[in-house]
Amino acid sequence: MTVETGMPYAEALDRFEPVLGLETHVELGTRSKMFCGCAAVFGAPPNTNVCPTCLALPGALPVANVMAIESTIRIGLALNCSIAEWCRFARKNYFYPDMPKNYQISQYDEPLCFDGYLDIEVDGKPVRIEIERVHLEEDTGKSTHMGGATGRIHGADYSIVDYNRAGIPLVEIVTKPIPGTDRLAPEVAKAYVTELREVMRSLGVSDVRMEEGSLRCDVNVSLMPRGASEWGTRTETKNVNSLRSVERAVRSEIERQAEVLSGGGRIVQETRHFHEDTGTTTSGRSKEEAQDYRYFPEPDLLPIAPDRAWVAELKAALPELPSAKRQRLKAEWGLSDLDMQAMHNADAIDLVEATVAAGAPAADARKWWMGELARRSNETGVALADLPITPAQIARVTVLVASGALNDKLAREVLEGVLAGEGSPDEVVEKRGLKIVSDDGALSSIIDEVLAANADAAEKVRSGKIAAAGALVGGVMKASRGKADAARARALILEKLGVSE
Numbered sequence: 001m002t003v004e005t006g007m008p009y010a011e012a013l014d015r016f017e018p019v020l021g022l023e024t025h026v027e028l029g030t031r032s033k034m035f036c037g038c039a040a041v042f043g044a045p046p047n048t049n050v051c052p053t054c055l056a057l058p059g060a061l062p063v064a065n066v067m068a069i070e071s072t073i074r075i076g077l078a079l080n081c082s083i084a085e086w087c088r089f090a091r092k093n094y095f096y097p098d099m100p101k102n103y104q105i106s107q108y109d110e111p112l113c114f115d116g117y118l119d120i121e122v123d124g125k126p127v128r129i130e131i132e133r134v135h136l137e138e139d140t141g142k143s144t145h146m147g148g149a150t151g152r153i154h155g156a157d158y159s160i161v162d163y164n165r166a167g168i169p170l171v172e173i174v175t176k177p178i179p180g181t182d183r184l185a186p187e188v189a190k191a192y193v194t195e196l197r198e199v200m201r202s203l204g205v206s207d208v209r210m211e212e213g214s215l216r217c218d219v220n221v222s223l224m225p226r227g228a229s230e231w232g233t234r235t236e237t238k239n240v241n242s243l244r245s246v247e248r249a250v251r252s253e254i255e256r257q258a259e260v261l262s263g264g265g266r267i268v269q270e271t272r273h274f275h276e277d278t279g280t281t282t283s284g285r286s287k288e289e290a291q292d293y294r295y296f297p298e299p300d301l302l303p304i305a306p307d308r309a310w311v312a313e314l315k316a317a318l319p320e321l322p323s324a325k326r327q328r329l330k331a332e333w334g335l336s337d338l339d340m341q342a343m344h345n346a347d348a349i350d351l352v353e354a355t356v357a358a359g360a361p362a363a364d365a366r367k368w369w370m371g372e373l374a375r376r377s378n379e380t381g382v383a384l385a386d387l388p389i390t391p392a393q394i395a396r397v398t399v400l401v402a403s404g405a406l407n408d409k410l411a412r413e414v415l416e417g418v419l420a421g422e423g424s425p426d427e428v429v430e431k432r433g434l435k436i437v438s439d440d441g442a443l444s445s446i447i448d449e450v451l452a453a454n455a456d457a458a459e460k461v462r463s464g465k466i467a468a469a470g471a472l473v474g475g476v477m478k479a480s481r482g483k484a485d486a487a488r489a490r491a492l493i494l495e496k497l498g499v500s501e
């Protein structure tokens, strides 16, 4: 049964309760692959980072990458997991052209890390996401289907395969089923993947670039009628590759399933594909059961038995995790939950932190990143962190403002110059002549012109209506194209007109 349009979200939620599950794959940033010495890098010419082991030539044997095991244990510890005292790799048997061995070395019933959790916050409320397992496996190669209109295998003339990615260490993080999210299901899914990505980033184990596939998410959704106790059949939407898509995929799958179930249909357990353009999912293949993979322990690799002292050492050396860091910075910067959440959503916390470290007051650093630069980021579609300006440059601008060399308006022009590639803040000030005019000589001649041109206002001030001085200061600002030191100009105007405040 194909359903083109789903039930409106609000109605779907009136009738059904969703249960989520999230499987996230993270490509580790190790220098070499999981079971051979090939470089594990993104973007090399096709089939250049390959060897007999990752091409599965006869007789080649795998050797496990200890850095990958270490990174996986650190991920498990950061996610509050237990670390296995003894576990094995397993062969997961299936055929796919981009997997040269016809099996993937993975972990099955003996994952390296298990039974953890990650706390997130959604809509101001804490939500605990339970982690079922964190296991280690190898990535597959990459197939590209040529000649078709859609880039999919259907309708393609032929396919080509790049094995550079085959054998790159991949960590799979699987949540336990997540019931009780109700209407917030899409937001919970997105918040979880966002937080997970930040944990990975703080551990330094992966570059977690969703657009390059180093963090990929499969979204499981099932629905049950409100008040029911038995969960429905779930679908698995594969490789959703942006945070926004995680949210959209959950929403669209809820709407679709609700429509099917309300029409008396049943949900097929299958994998589905998410389409960025329409925001909907379409049917992929019917989902294999575990027995279809004929798992068995990998005979070419030794079991992993991490030494307890080593695990304790890794635990003690974990960095400050993102949620703890946010709590600390919030207190240090004296911000409200709302302000902190806004910065978190804008991905601005690390940038503000770096700007403060470079010498800016926290309030100023936040003002520029969340104001002028956020606006620029929105206009251009370039992420804040990718704007061509550094935290150190922002810090320099705040110092120039604090010293009175720039006012806010001039500072904005300086930022504009830096963003336009005109050099450092000081170079832009120099080139564009943006320094505030505060020396009395230069101001004095501008003021004389303004007084001559505004005789009426000058007379009012002279006769005691000091409020009229505002218009004269405005005239000086205009004549100096915003560069006059307004306070100094006002003092000089009053002095010239022989009045005091």
Ligand SMILES: [Zn+2]
Residues within 6 Å of the ligand: 033, 036, 037, 038, 049, 050, 051, 052, 053, 054, 055, 167
């Ligand atoms: Zn290799």
